[in-house]
Amino acid sequence: MDTKLIKEAAEIIKNSKHLTAFTGAGISVESGIPPFRGPQGLWNTIDPTFIEISYFQSHYEDSWKDIKKIFYDFFGKAKPNAAHLALAELEKMGLLKAVITQNIDNLHQDAGSKVVYEFHGTASTLLCLRCNERFAAQNFSFEEMPPKCPKCGGRIKPDFVFYGEGIPEKAYRMSMQEATESDAVIVIGTTGEVMPACIVPQIARQNGAKVIEINISRSALTYGTTTHFLQGKAVEVMSELLKEVKAL
Ligand code: APR
Numbered sequence: 001m002d003t004k005l006i007k008e009a010a011e012i013i014k015n016s017k018h019l020t021a022f023t024g025a026g027i028s029v030e031s032g033i034p035p036f037r038g039p040q041g042l043w044n045t046i047d048p049t050f051i052e053i054s055y056f057q058s059h060y061e062d063s064w065k066d067i068k069k070i071f072y073d074f075f076g077k078a079k080p081n082a083a084h085l086a087l088a089e090l091e092k093m094g095l096l097k098a099v100i101t102q103n104i105d106n107l108h109q110d111a112g113s114k115v116v117y118e119f120h121g122t123a124s125t126l127l128c129l130r131c132n133e134r135f136a137a138q139n140f141s142f143e144e145m146p147p148k149c150p151k152c153g154g155r156i157k158p159d160f161v162f163y164g165e166g167i168p169e170k171a172y173r174m175s176m177q178e179a180t181e182s183d184a185v186i187v188i189g190t191t192g193e194v195m196p197a198c199i200v201p202q203i204a205r206q207n208g209a210k211v212i213e214i215n216i217s218r219s220a221l222t223y224g225t226t227t228h229f230l231q232g233k234a235v236e237v238m239s240e241l242l243k244e245v246k247a248l
């Protein structure tokens, strides 16, 4: 790791007036959750059609078989890692104002982060499409498949954004506001290829923010948006960065 770059990044963080974080699947890889793209990516082994909203509506049972397998049998057991914890600690220190995440795994909240905007919603709650009641996924019994609302028997949908759906209104609005107000952003583990999420760090950059990017490899943001590229795994780089910030 480049110690000079880490020190520079730590100084930017320490001197920032409005620091935010923008995270993607890469931050949760070391918690055991596979990313979507790249060699180990989910979309290499499974076709994402099952989470297209029109497919979900017309093939409710088939769609749920994969949703349960991918997002509930396995994801639900993941724990936050040192990179999630470092962001929660930066917030506690009064340095980090908000986390904007594309992830639906709830690991930022599990790590203790308080201000989290979930750009793609969350897998941790389920919505009844008939009576609008919400259920915690943790306590939901998936024994009966496809699942039915325990209250009214209606169809159930995870609260994350399916392909073909819009971004949740509040998360979108707050993310854009945070992006505009930021004078520094830490971008962690995202290809920066998915619209409209990827405009969050771009807007921040256009408004003059420093953009510190942590990724094992270059992304669509690295040239053009990133000002400080820290190559490496999220856990290792964030642990080092937090140590440097504390030492200042
Ligand atoms: N540390 C840091 N970065 C990592 C690590 C790691 N340990 N492992 C992988 N990465 C990086 C990869 O190099 C890649 O740039 O994380 C990124 C993961 O990319 P994607 O899987 O495309 O994840 P993301 O950018 O969050 O995807 C955006 O796509 O399908 C949709 O809705 C889904 O929110 C998701 C969106």
Ligand code: ZN
Pocket (backbone or CB within 6 Å): 128, 129, 130, 131, 132, 133, 149, 150, 151, 152, 153, 154
């Ligand atoms: Zn219901």
